[in-house]
Amino acid sequence: MNYIGELRVNWRSLLASTVGHGAGLAATAYIIGTFAPHLLAEFGWSKSDFALLGTATLLTLVCLPLIGRLTDLFGVRRVAITGVLFLPLSYLALSFFNGELRVFIAITMLQVIFGTTTTSTVYSRLVAERFQNARGLGLAIMASGPAIVGAIGAPLLSNYIDTNGWRAGYQALAIFTACFGIIALFLIPPHEYLGALPRSKRQARRDYKVIIRSPAFWVIAGGIFLCNIPQPLHGLQLKMMLLDNGAGPAFASKLVSMYAIGVIIGRFVCGLALDRLPAHWVAAVGMGLPSIGMFMLASSIDTPWALGSAVLLMGLSQGAEGDIAGYLVLRHFKVDIYSSVLGLVIAALGIASAIGAGLLSLALKLTGGYDLYLALTAVGVLIGSGLFLLLGRSNIGDREIAG
Numbered sequence: 001m002n003y004i005g006e007l008r009v010n011w012r013s014l015l016a017s018t019v020g021h022g023a024g025l026a027a028t029a030y031i032i033g034t035f036a037p038h039l040l041a042e043f044g045w046s047k048s049d050f051a052l053l054g055t056a057t058l059l060t061l062v063c064l065p066l067i068g069r070l071t072d073l074f075g076v077r078r079v080a081i082t083g084v085l086f087l088p089l090s091y092l093a094l095s096f097f098n099g100e101l102r103v104f105i106a107i108t109m110l111q112v113i114f115g116t117t118t119t120s121t122v123y124s125r126l127v128a129e130r131f132q133n134a135r136g137l138g139l140a141i142m143a144s145g146p147a148i149v150g151a152i153g154a155p156l157l158s159n160y161i162d163t164n165g166w167r168a169g170y171q172a173l174a175i176f177t178a179c180f181g182i183i184a185l186f187l188i189p190p191h192e193y194l195g196a197l198p199r200s201k202r203q204a205r206r207d208y209k210v211i212i213r214s215p216a217f218w219v220i221a222g223g224i225f226l227c228n229i230p231q232p233l234h235g236l237q238l239k240m241m242l243l244d245n246g247a248g249p250a251f252a253s254k255l256v257s258m259y260a261i262g263v264i265i266g267r268f269v270c271g272l273a274l275d276r277l278p279a280h281w282v283a284a285v286g287m288g289l290p291s292i293g294m295f296m297l298a299s300s301i302d303t304p305w306a307l308g309s310a311v312l313l314m315g316l317s318q319g320a321e322g323d324i325a326g327y328l329v330l331r332h333f334k335v336d337i338y339s340s341v342l343g344l345v346i347a348a349l350g351i352a353s354a355i356g357a358g359l360l361s362l363a364l365k366l367t368g369g370y371d372l373y374l375a376l377t378a379v380g381v382l383i384g385s386g387l388f389l390l391l392g393r394s395n396i397g398d399r400e401i402a403g
Contacts, residue, residue, distance in 0.1 A: 030150025068343020262315020
């Protein structure tokens with residue numbers, strides 16, 4: 001089947017994965033920052049305390065590998081339905097909470113536990129099992145769901161919150177996630193591919209043994225880890241970081257939308273590149289881009305063009321990451337264990353994000369600003385992106401693991 005033919009034949013799976021991912025937990029990274037200034041102003045939370053919220057992603061260490069395994073065994077629909085039902089309820093709960101930071105963190109932790117069933121670890125399997133020639137583009141389209149929601153929804157939600165309050169904003173978010181999550185479930189094709197072996201013969205010990213023994217797994221996970229220590233800056237802290245760098249509230253909201261647009265562009269450029277160029281080079285370049293933007297933000301240059309360029313570079317890389325992780329897993333592992341491997345890789349991302357949140361909180365307490373954190377984590381991003389070049393070595397990158 002040719003490139004365009006794959007997209008035409010598998011449109012339903014692609015649309016289901018894109019809509020489901022866009023209405024899932026990943027979308028909160030683009031819109032949670034819209035609530036942050038209002039919550040801090042009303043309840044008097046400090047920026048350093050709020051930064052600790054990112055440590056909730058440590059739960060992905062347990063959740064994502066388990067969810068990935070369950071997806072390989074039972075399919076996307078049966079796993080995703082948990083998050084589709086829970087996420088709207090959690091947003092509704094946040095609209096009524098009393099301002100206690102511990103309650104907010106607890107609800108966020110529950111979102112991570114149950115909401116990870118609506119992430120790319122689950123939905124990208126619909127693309128992985130059906131695409132070959134257009135795999136990079138298919139993953140790009142799927143991964144663009146949350147960014148499209150962010151690009152369109154962030155300014156709309158910001159205006160809505162300014163007019164009706166942050167509680168009404170959470171209620172609107174609950175309605176959105178419920179409606180589109182259910183639509184995604186109905187779009188999933190009735191017959192899903194669950195691997196070459198029947199479920200009863202899938203042995204976790206065997207599958208995880210070949211994963212752990214793979215050099216490619218450790219390179220992919222290590223690169224993803226180092227490149228995602230500054231992950232808190234891409235969501236919770238993005239708008240506040242821009243305000244701290246001299247952007248006004250209105251301009252900061254526009255920059256958040258620009259970031260989301262950069263993510264969408266990065267998704268498609270990277271997806272097309274992965275289908276045509278060596279994946280390890282695409283990964284190294286794509287994942288290394290935010291270091292430039294972070295160094296710019298850490299500098300004394302705070303002109304509108306500098307802030308815009310920095311945010312755009314960070315968005316382009318975040319977009320590339322959504323394609324790279326899934327594509328590299330499919331490049332080096334069989335589709336039978338795709339979600340099991342991807343769950344482990346994304347868990348490494350979650351650990352990095354949690355560590356990054358702790359480091360950011362410490363940096364904010366010590367310096368009161370973001371510059372030190374930006375400079376140090378930018379160096380980590382450069383090292384992590386360089387790791388992907390190791391996948392080009394024959395003793396690492398040319399092994400394909402049987403599932």
